[in-house]
Amino acid sequence: MKRSIVITLAAALVGGLGFSQSEDSAWTCPEGFAGQTLNVYNWATYIAEDTIANFEAACGVTVVYDTYASDDDMLVRLRQGNPGFDVVVPSDVVATLMIDEGLLMEIDQAAIPNWGNLDPTFLDLPFDPGNRYTVPYQWGTVGIGYNTERVGEVDSWADLFAYDGPVAWLEDTTAVFGVALLMNGFDPNSSDPNEIRTATRFLVDNGGNVVYIARDDGQELLLRGEVDMVIEYSGDIFQVMEECECxxxxxxxxxxxxxxxxxxxxxxxxxxxxELAMAFIDYVLDPHVGASISNYTAYGSPNRAALEAELIDPELAEDPGIYPSAETQERLFFAEQNAEREAQLFEAWDEVRIFIGQ
Structure with missing residues (x-):
């Protein structure tokens, strides 16, 4: 059954003040880590430019920072055995699978004094009751980024599927199939084989304008003018909008x-x-550090203390594309996944890619 997620964001609608950088943080590293190494595996372009350097300086440690293009890449690698990562950044969908498969350690909340900075809205969610294994980092939506000079006004998935011009889809099987199921009047988290077949046919029939299936770089295709519309993560498009200043x-x-x-x-x-991973997580939950990350990535912050202290850039905090209105929130859904559904969608996705030539 579809879940409507209504998020309490009143504190996010900040005014007037400038926004913080992580060097303003008063966070103090616990003793005993000097000279050690932390290995972080994260999405590309998903942390502020100074976050890692400031943590290294605060703790006297070295951080080896590797990136991946998609959740699936990270999951495949970890399923083969952890090659030495201390921190990873799974989505709620992939976290569900990793928890079920025993791929994650339990979080030591006692070692994270800044835990109380988190907005309870993002805690104790169905994919990880009690947050035994995960700590909220960033949140957002999957939507449409587009070139206003080429496309004009866009407000629906129907506009994207009907567009007579170059389009890129996102390499996010769960999200794209969620849209296809939704467009056919089904639960976006359906695992019914017949409904998934209908969604597969919908994507094949409406994929004639697709010139790329982008691995988290659709915003670059848009920026280079190779496509006019993209299915993308919200923050990636807002980063392009900020860089463009147009x-x-x-x-x-x-x-x-x-x-x-x-x-x-x-x-x-x-x-x-x-142990150093827990210290790093605590550091990220510092209000100044958390705000610095969200101000850089242009994604929503789950850090209530950062929002209440008005550390989020007002232009971001007041943008309904990042912090949606209550009315818009009623139309949002969390994706749900399990191993059986994952296999179904991957098989269907392969069929879609073959038929649309991607």
Missing amino acids: DTYAYVIPAEGTNFWLDNLAVPVGAPNP
Whole structure:
């Protein structure tokens, strides 16, 4: 059954003040970590430019920072055995699978004094009751980024599927199938084989304008003018809009509804330094550090203390594409996943890619 997620964001609608950088943080590293190494595995372009350097300086440690293009890449690698990562950043969908498969260590909340800074809205969610394995990091939506000069006004998935011009889809099987199921009047989390077949046919029939299936770089295709519209994560498009400082690009949460997601910090089984991982997580939950990350990524912050202290850039905090209105939130849904449904969608996705030539 579809879940409507209504988020209490009144504190997010800040005014007037400038926004913080992580060097303003008063966070103090626990003793005993000097000279150690932390290995972080995260999405690309998903942390502020100074976050890692400031943590290294605060703790006297070295951080080896690797990136991946998609959740699936990270999951495949961890399923083969942890090669030495201490911190990973799974979405709610992939976290569900990792928990079920025993790939994550339990979080030591007692070692994270800044835990209380988190907004309870993002805690104790169905994919991880009690947050035994995950810590909220960033949140956002999957929507449409587009070139306003080429496309004009866009407000729906129907606009994207009917567009007579180059389009890119996102390499996010769960999100794209959620949209296809929704467009056919089904639960976006359906695992019914007949409904998934209908969604597969819908994507094949409406994929004639797709020139790329982008691995989390659709915003670059848009920026280079290779496509006019993209299915993308909200923050990636807002980063392009900020860099451009123009009105050429826009992001919309489609009228039909879309996927609301929560990415999380987690410690994989076999982590060489879980204690330092807990210190890093505590550091990220500092209000100044958390605000600095969200101000850079242009994604929603789950850090209530940062929002209440008005550390989020007002232009971001007041943008309904990042912090949606209560009315819009009613049309958002969390994606749900299990191993059986994952296999169904991957098989269907392969069929879609073959038929649309991607």
